[in-house]
Amino acid sequence: MTDESSRGLSGRRGHARRNDEVILTAARDVFVHDPGAPISAVAGRAGVGISALYRRYAGKEDLLRQLCLSGLHRFVLEAERAVAEPDGWAALAGFLERVVDADVHSLTVRLAGSFTPTAELVEVATRADELAASLVQRAQASGRLRADVTSEDLALVLEGCAAIRVADAVRTIQLRRRHLALLIQGLAGQDGPPLPGPAPRPGELNRWRPEG
Missing domain, CATH: 1.10.357.10 (Tetracycline Repressor, domain 2)
Known part of the structure; x- marks a missing residue:
């Protein structure tokens, strides 16, 4: 793998980690306030698409x-x-x-x-x-x-x-x-x-x- 490819992979992984932190912070804010809230509320709070959330978590229970x-x-x-x-x-x-x-x-x-x-x-x-x-x-x-x-x-x-x-x-x-x-x-x-x-x-x- 070239250095450039390594940097690209590292960048993608870093972006994924940052997305995950944003999602978890949003989930905490949403569910501590209302455990019955839908998972779409977490995506909205995090500013990510629902598909990005589901790529990391299978569903609300997993989150x-x-x-x-x-x-x-x-x-x-x-x-x-x-x-x-x-x-x-x-x-x-x-x-x-x-x-x-x-x-x-x-x-x-x-x-x-x-x-x-x-x-x-x-x-x-x-x-x-x-x-x-x-x-x-x-x-x-x-x-x-x-x-x-x-x-x-x-x-x-x-x-x-x-x-x-x-x-x-x-x-x-x-x-x-x-x-x-x-x-x-x-x-x-x-x-x-x-x-x-x-x-x-x-x-x-x-x-x-x-x-x-």
């Missing part, structure tokens, strides 16, 4: 799976970063802040039930669960995190923050950070009364996983 996988990968990335931090409590608090800012749960929870999960999704989700449990254990060992908190409780904390959404994106982030700060103070409430009711069961909140 939703990719969005959820992207969210799970970000969760794992931030959790692995936190596990490497020496202070267990600071690691947990920083992890929660970064995941809320990244709006991960708008992809992994809001889109729940809108696609059939793959083995890869379940594998990454399992890794995410393991890391979250490790962060909780380390924070409790530090003496700062109350002993009756579980990693499933963290899922509810993150879901609650993701539910906060107003028209202004900057204000949304401000309100989410404020709400998370209040919740983090509650997580550290060692002297408070026991939490009411049983904690969420492992797997109880994983709504997008297949039954059985």
Whole structure:
């Protein structure tokens, strides 16, 4: 292959990657706002033809799976970063802040039930669960995190923050950070009364996983 041909192929691949990034960004904007929106709305938002979208994704479900996988990968990335931090409590608090800012749960929870999960999704989700449990254990060992908190409780904390959404994106982030700060103070409430009711069961909140 000539140098010129190599440059041409590289250019086409680069263009395809850029198109894919544009499509995924548009899909996130469209489906987080309305999971029931048609795939044509994504093409319109991305400014690409519907045929270009279908060349990359077989259909809406395939696109939703990719969005959820992207969210799970970000969760794992931030959790692995936190596990490497020496202070267990600071690691947990920083992890929660970064995941809320990244709006991960708008992809992994809001889109729940809108696609059939793959083995890869379940594998990454399992890794995410393991890391979250490790962060909780380390924070409790530090003496700062109350002993009756579980990693499933963290899922509810993150879901609650993701539910906060107003028209202004900057204000949304401000309100989410404020709400998370209040919740983090509650997580550290060692002297408070026991939490009411049983904690969420492992797997109880994983709504997008297949039954059985």
